Amino acid sequence: MQQALQHLVTLAQSLGKPIEVPGIPAPLALVPNGVSIESLEHLLPAxxxxxxxxxxxxxxxxxxxxxxxxxxxxxxxxxxxxxxxxxxxxxxxxxxxxxxxxxxxxxxxxTTVEWGNWKEKDRKRMDQATFAEFIEDNVKDITHHPEHENTPSAADMLEISRTLEAKKNITFRQGTRLDNGQVQLTYNEEIDGRAGEAGQLRIPEEFFIALKPFLGGDAFCVPARFRYRIQEGRLVMWYELVRxxxxxxxxxxxxxxxxxxxxxxxxxxxxxx
CATH class of the missing domain: 3.30.720 (Signal recognition particle alu RNA binding heterodimer, srp9/1)
Known part of the structure; x- marks a missing residue:
């Protein structure tokens, strides 16, 4: 009986105090139910x-x-x-x-807003007007690559986009790849619902964009391939970022x-x- 009382006294004296246990590096403490420990660190100078x-x-x-x-x-x-x-x-x-x-x-x-804009539309087919609008909105990122002679400049791409916007009532017949790497699109203007005067539109096979993929990072020159399809006389266009x-x-x-x-x-x- 005396030994049990002594054990209870020892436990009571240990409440809230660290107990060193051989073989355990961190000290332990007896915490009664309903009692919590509050840190007073917020009262220190720092x-x-x-x-x-x-x-x-x-x-x-x-x-x-x-x-x-x-x-x-x-x-x-x-x-x-x-x-x-x-x-x-x-x-x-x-x-x-x-x-x-x-x-x-x-x-x-x-990533930068510019990178997000180009990546979002990568390989997505657009009609003639939508593609022209996208190029015009992001033409500031287009650059002429000095090592690729026939690649268009920003001004060239802006002219192409405005031509696409202006010639809405046209029917495209075919596309021909030229020796200089461009593609020549043949079309007929529609006048009062009938095929009128024939015309040609040249678009580059490839162009380059110069932008920073990461905010505050280095700028990179990224090639983009021009792609198109003629479907029932209508032109569908898109681009493919290379790697x-x-x-x-x-x-x-x-x-x-x-x-x-x-x-x-x-x-x-x-x-x-």
Whole structure:
């Protein structure tokens, strides 16, 4: 009986106090039902450690943030061209001791509006007027490639789009590929419901767009193939971005190289956390 009472006294004295148990590195405590523990950290002059998770919008901000807060324990993780996410854990585990990993900065390589516009319409067939409107709205991204002599400039593409808009009442008959890489479309203008004067429209086989896939990233020159079909005299047009996935991979690798070269001695790992 005396031993049982002594055991109860010992338990009562242990309530709310840490108990060291051999073989268990972390201390334990007896917590009675209905009793909670409240942290008084908010009454201190400053927090006991940084607890911050934020998302930055460009690589430059990510680099600046990492360099400002980095310690010997800081590590950066990236998950490849598909995930395109860079995560800096400022208070990551030191080889000599574990850490809480409460201070994290993330950069997810957000794509630009321009890239989204071109990717959204990639390989989608449009009627003559819709295609012309799209080209006119995004003509600022089109560029002449100096290594491809016959590729059109922005002004050339703007002229083509306005020609397509102007010639709505026409019936297309055929398309012929020319030696210079262009396609010549033959049509008849419709006058009072009848076939009128014949005409020709030349469109390029390929054009180039110059834009930044990632916000704040490098610009890339992306080839796009012109495609068309003549269906019952009506022209259906679209374009196909050439290896758009490869462009994103190259853009990611450029961002990776930029970050790795600018975060000093902070290690960078290809990993998912």
């Amino acid at each position: 927090p006991s450690r940084i607890k911050q998770k934020l998302t930055v919008l460009d690589a430059e901000s990510f680099i600046v943030y990492v360099n400002r807060f980095a310690t010997q324990a800081t590590a950066v993780f990236c998950n490849g061209p598909e995930g395109r996410t860079f995560t800096a854990v400022i208070d990551y585990h030191d080889p000599a001791a574990p850490a809480w990993r409460d201070h994290v900065a993330t950069y997810r390589c957000p 758009a996935d490869k462009v994103l991979e190259e853009a990611y690798n450029a961002v990776r190289a930029k970050i790795e070269g600018a975060i000093n001695d902070v290690p960078l790992y290809e990993a998912t956390i």
